[in-house]
Structures are given as C-alpha cells and as structure tokens.
Amino acid sequence: MFKAATDKRVATFFAEGLEECEALVVCDLLFRSGIPVDKVSITGNIAVTSSHDVTVVCDRALTDEDFSFDDYDLLFLPGGMPGTKNLRACEQLTDAVTAWTQAGKDIAAVCAAPSILAELGLLEGKKATSNPNFQSVLAEHGATVLNDPVVVDGNIITSKGLGTCVELGLTLTQRILGDKATEQLKDKIVYMR
Amino acid sequence: MFKAATDKRVATFFAEGLEECEALVVCDLLFRSGIPVDKVSITGNIAVTSSHDVTVVCDRALTDEDFSFDDYDLLFLPGGMPGTKNLRACEQLTDAVTAWTQAGKDIAAVCAAPSILAELGLLEGKKATSNPNFQSVLAEHGATVLNDPVVVDGNIITSKGLGTCVELGLTLTQRILGDKATEQLKDKIVYMR
Numbered sequence: 001m002f003k004a005a006t007d008k009r010v011a012t013f014f015a016e017g018l019e020e021c022e023a024l025v026v027c028d029l030l031f032r033s034g035i036p037v038d039k040v041s042i043t044g045n046i047a048v049t050s051s052h053d054v055t056v057v058c059d060r061a062l063t064d065e066d067f068s069f070d071d072y073d074l075l076f077l078p079g080g081m082p083g084t085k086n087l088r089a090c091e092q093l094t095d096a097v098t099a100w101t102q103a104g105k106d107i108a109a110v111c112a113a114p115s116i117l118a119e120l121g122l123l124e125g126k127k128a129t130s131n132p133n134f135q136s137v138l139a140e141h142g143a144t145v146l147n148d149p150v151v152v153d154g155n156i157i158t159s160k161g162l163g164t165c166v167e168l169g170l171t172l173t174q175r176i177l178g179d180k181a182t183e184q185l186k187d188k189i190v191y192m193r
Numbered sequence: 194m195f196k197a198a199t200d201k202r203v204a205t206f207f208a209e210g211l212e213e214c215e216a217l218v219v220c221d222l223l224f225r226s227g228i229p230v231d232k233v234s235i236t237g238n239i240a241v242t243s244s245h246d247v248t249v250v251c252d253r254a255l256t257d258e259d260f261s262f263d264d265y266d267l268l269f270l271p272g273g274m275p276g277t278k279n280l281r282a283c284e285q286l287t288d289a290v291t292a293w294t295q296a297g298k299d300i301a302a303v304c305a306a307p308s309i310l311a312e313l314g315l316l317e318g319k320k321a322t323s324n325p326n327f328q329s330v331l332a333e334h335g336a337t338v339l340n341d342p343v344v345v346d347g348n349i350i351t352s353k354g355l356g357t358c359v360e361l362g363l364t365l366t367q368r369i370l371g372d373k374a375t376e377q378l379k380d381k382i383v384y385m386r
Contacts, residue, residue, distance in 0.1 A: 002246065021214065021221040024247060028214040028355065031245045039247070047250070052224045053195065054217060054232070057240070057248035111383075131383060149385050161383030162221065166356060190304075190324060190354030192342050193386055 005034025008073040008176050013093060014041050014058050018083030020050035022110050022165050026076060029169025033185050035176050040067070042090045051080045062092055069096050074172065079111025079131060079161070088116045098122065101156065106175065108157040110168055117156065118143055127153040131161050166191065198227025201266040201369050206286060207234050207251050211276030213243035215303050215358050219269060222362025226378050228369050233260070235283045244273045255285055262289050267365065272304025272324060272354070281309045291315065294349065299368065301350040303361055310349065311336055320346040324354050359384065 010030055012023050023039070030037040041048050041058040049055045060067060069075075075097065077087055087093060094116065101107050101122045109117055114130035115137040117123050124142035129135070129151040138145050149164035150157065150171045157175070159168040166189070174182040185191075203223055205216050216232070223230040234241050234251040242248045253260060262268075268290060270280055280286060287309065294300050294315045302310055307323035308330040310316050316336035322344040323331055331338050342357035343350065343364045350368070352361040359382070367375040378384075 019221075021218050024217060025214050025355075027247070028212075028245055052221055054220070055250035057250070160385070161381075162218075163359060163379070163382035163384040163386075166359075186356070188354075189356035191356040192353070193356075 002031060003034050004036055005181065006036075006176055008035065009071060010035060010037040010074045010076060010172070011040050011069075011072040012037060012076045012078065013062070013087060014039055014043075014048040014056065015083045015086035015090070016043055016049055017051045017080055017086060018048070018078050019080030019111060019162060020052060020054045020056055022080065022162050023078035024056070025162070025165040026078070026110075026169045026172065029166065029173060029185060029189065032188050033173045033177055033181050035173065042087065042093055051083060062090070069100065074106040074108065074176070075100060076172075077107075077109040077113035077116060079109075079113045081112060084112035084116060087113065088119065094120060104155050106155045106157065108159070108168065108172060110159040110165060111161045114138060114158040117158070122156070126156055127151050128156065128158040129160055130158060195224060196227050197229055198374065199229075199369055201228065202264060203228060203230040203267045203269055203365070204233050204262075204265040205230060205269045205271065206255070206280060207232055207236075207241040207249065208276045208279035208283070209236055209242060210244045210273055210279060211241070211271050212273030212304060212355060213245060213247045213249055215273065215355050216269075216271035217249070218355070218358040219271070219303075219362045219365065222359065222366060222378060222382070225381050226366045226370055226374050228366065235280065235286055244276060255283070262293065267299040267301065267369070268293060269365075270300075270302040270306035270309060272302075272306045274305060277305035277309060280306065281312065287313060297348050299348050299350065301352070301361065301365060303352040303358060304354045307331060307351040310351070315349070319349055320344050321349065321351040322353055323351060
C-alpha cells in the first residue's frame with residue numbers, strides 16, 4: 001500500500017527498448033519512500049516493452065490529453081538501447097526537458113540517457129556521468145565527466161547504469177525527503193554497501 | 194536481442210503482490226548473460242501486479258497445459274508481501290519446489306521467500322539468509338542464518354532483499370556460466386562495489 005510522504009511527484013519516461021530495471025529500480029525506491037512516481041509511456045501505448053523483452057504497463061501516456069509536465073517536480077530518463085534513441089526522438093519530451101532543465105528544475109538520467117541531455121546542450125560546463133560507452137558524447141558536448149556512481153551538479157543528476165540505480169534512487173530520495181527517510185529506505189531494501 | 198549462452202533455463206515465479214524488482218533485476222542479469230529465463234505467472238493471468246502497483250506481463254503461466262518444471266534447471270522465488278504468501282499458498286508450486294529441492298536441483302529465493310523453503314522443511318541443517326524480518330522463521334525451521342548478501346549451501350541459494358539482488362544475479366550467472374561471463378556482466382551493468 002502506497003502512503004505519500006510528500007506532495008512532490010516524479011515522472012519516469014518509458015520508451016520501447018528501455019532498460020526496464022533502470023526505470024523500475026528507481027521507481028521502486030521512490031515508491032517505498034512514499035514519493036509518488038508515475039510511469040509515463042512515450043509511445044501512445046500504455047504497455048511498453050523493454051530491450052529485455054519485458055512488458056510493463058505504465059500509469060499514463062505522454063499523449064494523454066490531460067498529461068502535463070506541471071504535475072511533476074522531477075523528471076527521470078532511464079537508459080537502454082534503443083530506448084534512449086526513442087526518448088531522444090520524442091520532440092514533445094525533449095522540448096520539455098530542455099525548458100525544464102534550463103528553468104533549474106530537477107532532472108535525472110542514467111546509463112545512455114545522459115547523452116540526451118548532452119546533445120540538447122544541457123551539460124555544457126556541468127559535471128556529469130553516464131554509461132562508459134556514452135561518456136565521449138558527454139565530453140564532446142562540454143561536460144566534465146566523472147566516474148562516481150551518481151553525479152549531482154545543481155539540478156542535474158546523472159548515473160552510470162543498472163549497477164548504480166540503487167544509489168541513484170537513494171540520491172533522489174535524499175534530495176526529496178532528506179537523510180532520515182534515506183536511512184530508513186536503506187534498511188527496507190537491505191542495503192549492504 | 195537475446196543470444197543464448199547456455200541450454201540451461203531459469204523459471205522466475207510471479208505472484209500478485211511480489212516485489213517486481215527483486216524478480217526483474219535477477220531476470221535482467223540472467224538475460225544480459227545469455228541465460229534463458231521465463232517469467233512464470235502463478236495466477237492464471239499472464240499479467241501480474243506487484244506490491245508497488247507495477248503490472249508486468251509474464252511469458253507463461255503455471256496453469257498453461259504445456260507448463261513443465263522439466264523445462265528448467267533453476268527455480269527462483271522472489272519476495273515481497275503478499276507475494277510470498279501467495280507463492281506459499283500455491284500447492285502446485287510448493288509441491289514441485291519440495292521435490293525439486295530434495296532432488297538436489299538448484300533453487301534460489303530472496304527477501305521473504307526463503308521463509309517458504311524453511312516452512313517446507315527444506316532449510317533444516319542448511320546455511321541460509323533472508324530479509325531480516327524473516328530470519329526468525331528460518332531459524333525456527335533449523336536453518337543456520339548468515340548475514341551475507343547471498344548464501345549458497347549446496348543447491349540452495351538465498352539472499353536478503355532488493356539491495357542484494359544484483360549480487361544474487363551475479364551468483365546465479367557465476368553458477369551457470371562461470372567466472373568469465375560474470376566479470377563481463379559486471380562490466381555491462383557498471384558494477385561498482
């Protein structure tokens with residue numbers, strides 16, 4: 001049973017060919033912490049199939065008439081291929097991400113997805129990380145690439161891959177709810193690092 | 194695209210109210226390693242909804258006429274509540290798990306699910322672990338409870354919770370494919386521990 005611990009709300013964007021666990025592990029940690037999170041399909045179809053052939057039923061679609069970015073406080077872009085290419089090709093999303101990030105609102109991306117932020121020109125002069133295979137794209141677009149599991153520079157939070165998604169979920173929880181909730185979350189998931 | 198690296202096959206059992214990421218993170222790691230893994234619904238419905246209200250479409254159902262445990266080499270029980278209670282209440286599954294485990298075949302369980310193995314009498318005299326909230330059940334049924342992220346005792350592999358599921362997936366990969374494939378998998382997921 002979900003009990004909201006905040007009125008802040010997170011949108012996680014699902015494209016065909018995403019890495020479903022990068023999306024779902026972060027959603028899972030937010031859910032456990034009482035942070036409302038919507039799984040938003042960008043495909044027009046509420047059921048989205050991952051790069052690992054896992055079909056997840058989302059909560060809503062970007063094409064829903066009542067969809068509004070104003071409903072959210074943090075946007076999260078999971079990685080995977082071709083999921084990242086599909087997110088990148090969705091103008092409704094990338095236009096909003098650009099305006100959102102430039103307005104100083106919180107955005108998170110993991111694995112290949114930080115390359116979207118780079119290509120949109122949003123990582124110029126910023127510290128960031130990504131899957132090692134995409135770090136050259138970040139560097140080409142003016143980012144200072146770090147090798148930490150999660151890198152926070154102002155409103156931009158980036159992470160490396162599935163192996164760092166628990167740490168990404170903990171970072172987002174800490175950001176929204178603070179240290180005490182994050183320590184409680186670590187206990188809930190039996191965090192042993 | 195999936196490329197099989199082995200003819201061994203894993204079944205992961207999905208009950209209503211499971212922790213979807215405990216199931217899916219392990220499936221994800223196996224998939225990436227080329228180990229065929231089926232998501233098997235125990236509900237009669239191919240779409241199963243988790244304790245976090247995430248609906249996942251499984252590959253097949255335990256009630257399918259052509260379902261056979263003989264198709265598999267390793268069975269995996271994810272945790273969550275009431276998912277674990279629902280797995281425990283499924284006689285078709287628990288009867289098979291008992292015969293399977295007693296025959297020395299590989300079985301894995303995480304979080305609350307090792308309590309199923311305990312209650313079936315399968316952990317008597319065995320080393321095992323689980324979510325801390327269920328360790329008393331293991332001890333009451335004769336298990337020696339350890340606090341490692343993953344405990345392997347013969348054919349029985351147990352783990353603690355979502356925070357240890359990457360380690361569980363790595364352990365299963367190592368068991369099925371060996372060290373080299375496991376090191377490659379660590380690189381793929383950007384394992385940083």
